[in-house]
Amino acid sequence: MAAVVELDCVSKVYEQKIAVKDLSLRIEAGTMFGLLGPNGAGKTSSIRMMVGITMPDSGTVSLLGKPFARESLRRVGYLPEERGLYKKMKVMEQLVFMGQLRGLDPATAGKRAHAWCERLQILEAVDKKTEELSKGMQQKIQFISTLLHEPELIIMDEPFSGLDPVNATLLQDTLIDLKNQGRAILFSTHRMDQVEKLCDAICLVNRGRAVLAGGMREVKSRYERNHVQMSFEGDNSFLQHPAIAEYKDYAGLVEIRLKPHADAQDLLREASRKATVWKFEVMEPSLEEIFIQTVGEKIDA
Structure with a gap:
């Protein structure tokens, strides 16, 4: 099976700092993949190369079975760690605008946005400005904007940040549904309990290098039941x-x-x-x- 996203010996250096060194990983359709590591380990740098924000100094990135090309990003949804919502825009106006940026017509964007707002229990907020909402509510809006164009690959950098346990569970259930629909999902997080419950495979990076990778069950089998x-x-x-x-x-x-x-x-x-x-x-x-x-x-x- 062709990988939805694949990194092959990718490296990235900023001035004298090695951000990523010889990193290889692959994610197939219908799987959830956890990219783990301490702060500064190279997680976000790796994600940015996947979506073309930066280019690798060496190695290759493939998206949807082909060498990286910008047109492939139309089939990718990316939720960055640093959120980017317009504070003065109303929620529904903002979601329709985000959908249009992804190639949707306004009617389709509005219909999908309404359905997602209902599913994520924020319909009461659609006529409010972003600045009036809690951090957790804003996080759900950003999450919806990532999914409006129905991407095949979903990349989320710290998606559970700012969510209380109830809303974190709601997001987890949504990710599981998307995986079961055949989407490939990659997320980075510090929440090990969520990775353990959700992910089929993981890659643990430290100082820019992969130090542990594989299927969840296979990784755990390497360690003694002690x-x-x-x-x-x-x-x-x-x-x-x-x-x-x-x-x-x-x-x-x-x-x-x-x-x-x-x-x-x-x-x-x-x-x-x-x-x-x-x-x-x-x-x-x-x-x-x-x-x-x-x-x-x-x-x-």
């Missing part, structure tokens, strides 16, 4: 077991990190001798733990 969550009642002296590297005891609910290659079953046997164990679950590491471990290793190196 986390235990358990609930118990009784003597907690088993928490001094030599297999335990560290633990957090929340009054009967314990989160444990085991030492490398430790035997979780031996810990369970010891705990069962001293307490009543209600729950004992060996868990894979969270993406946040993998993120910290991987970036920490690379920084320390």
Whole structure:
């Protein structure tokens, strides 16, 4: 299957600073891709090369199965991290204008904008000026403007910024629907929990380089299942077991990190001798733990 977007050994240098170095990734239709990394890692620089804001110093960018060409951007939706709405324009006027910039006639833009405003629960705001709205409401308007022309590739830089949990969930559900319709979606975020729930594949960048990439399940399989969550009642002296590297005891609910290659079953046997164990679950590491471990290793190196 041809990639909707593909970077092949892309590099970008600003004066003496390496923003991106030999980065390769590909995203196919109907998949959600997470581009992760600490501040200054090269995420936004990579996205800007995908949409032609800047050009790579070396390497190639392909869009929709072809070498990068500006006409392909008609089939791309881009939500930048820095928002760009006109404060004095009313919401519906602004969305229709944004749709026209993407090649839609005013009637089609207005019809689609109304449907999206209804879906994202902001119909009451369509006759208000942007400056009258909350940051979260403005974020949803910008989100709608990204989707009006029904792009095949959707690129979002920190899309959950400024959203409360209810609206973040609404946005997540919308992205899942779009993915199921066959759209390719790339987003960057610091919210590891959202990446873990939503993404089929990830690329973790640090200091401009990819340090971890692949399908979500395949990435997690590289790391040892050395986390235990358990609930118990009784003597907690088993928490001094030599297999335990560290633990957090929340009054009967314990989160444990085991030492490398430790035997979780031996810990369970010891705990069962001293307490009543209600729950004992060996868990894979969270993406946040993998993120910290991987970036920490690379920084320390």
